[in-house]
Amino acid sequence: MITALFGGSFDPVHLGHVNAVKSLLESSLAPDRVIIMPAFVNPFKAGLDTETRADCEDRLEMCRLAFEKLPRCRVSDYEIKKGTLSYTCETLEYLRGVYPEDKLILTVGSDSLATLPTWNRFPDIILIAHIAAVSRSPEESRKIEGYAEKVRTLGGKVTIIETEPFDISSTEIRKKIVNNQDISCYVDKNVVQYIMSKSIYKQGDR
DSSP: OEEEEEEEOOTTOOHHHHHHHHHHHHSTTOOSEEEEEEOSBOTTTTTSOOTTSOOHHHHHHHHHHHHTTSTTEEEOOHHHHHTSBOOHHHHHHHHHHHSTTSEEEEEEEHHHHHHGGGSTTHHHHHHHEEEEEEESSHHHHHHHHHHHHHHHHTTOOEEEEEOOOOOOOHHHHHHHHHTTOOOTTTSOHHHHHHHHHHTTTOTTOO
């Protein structure tokens, strides 16, 4: 069996995230399950202003809504329940304990692949998991091949997976929500309804 980890802040989860998982499921790696893991606190974002950001339970529910129609996917609250900075290696070790016989895959974006060697306990990460790096175009794939090769020279296994282009970030989507702009082309319709029904990201509304 093959288990893939796909983690992030998901604040909010958007169609770029969903497309990445779809492409992973259809790739040569073909995981038997994908664990969607919202972070309690992303170490790279710790200390940032969180006034207009969704709380943990809202991010969990948005992920459930966004991924519920995809096969072989489930959302985990492990990092959120843990309640501390979310270090990827510790989560991989947790999954190793849950699925001791499985091959583990760590799914990352192209930006994360570039910084991967600087991550906490990087040598342990590449020892535990095969890296699936998601690229949004053939041009980006060529660009990040150098990052992939660096990880390989350090002992890691990397597969680059191409997905559909998606050129907006969660930060930009939050700004659109605050400015009452339409986000329906970027976010699953059920997630949009959830955000609007709870006035998430609207300053002073919660």
